[in-house]
Amino acid sequence: MFSTYLGTPTLSIVASISTLFFGNLALLLILVDETDNAFADIYSTAVSIQNINPRIRQRVMAFITMLIGIILAIVIPLEQYVNFLLLIGASFIPASSIIISDYFLVKRRYTDDILYNKPYKVNYSGVIAWVVGFIVYYLLTYKYPYV
Numbered sequence: 001m002f003s004t005y006l007g008t009p010t011l012s013i014v015a016s017i018s019t020l021f022f023g024n025l026a027l028l029l030i031l032v033d034e035t036d037n038a039f040a041d042i043y044s045t046a047v048s049i050q051n052i053n054p055r056i057r058q059r060v061m062a063f064i065t066m067l068i069g070i071i072l073a074i075v076i077p078l079e080q081y082v083n084f085l086l087l088i089g090a091s092f093i094p095a096s097s098i099i100i101s102d103y104f105l106v107k108r109r110y111t112d113d114i115l116y117n118k119p120y121k122v123n124y125s126g127v128i129a130w131v132v133g134f135i136v137y138y139l140l141t142y143k144y145p146y147v
Contacts, residue, residue, distance in 0.1 A: 042066050086141050094133025098126050 017023045046062040140147055 038069075042069065090134050090137040090141065093137060094130045097133060098129055102126070 017027055020026070042062050042065050045065045046058050049061050049065075050056055050058050
């Protein structure tokens, strides 16, 4: 039975782990460990929505968020979730790189007049750097994953 689960890729990884000697214990520990992450995500969403609309009770919003999360987890295939996470990575990693390099490398070039007295302008070099980073992340993830 052990080799049947591990040798058949279409069967559940949970079933594979549960066939191991302490597999069920490992699954229980993973469930307990991940519970606080889910709580933090639900609570954070409820607080953020309450900041947008203070009339909504936090407890009600947390419950609604939990229900939406459960429904989405049941309905959406895991492969689509992985693609969503890769899209988030393609968006935030280049943006984080720009913010970090701007803070540590370009910071000394800003004057108070530039920071506080000028009307807001788009930094086109930053936008171009973000687009290039997004494209490189996409290419390395989907077109050339073995590079």
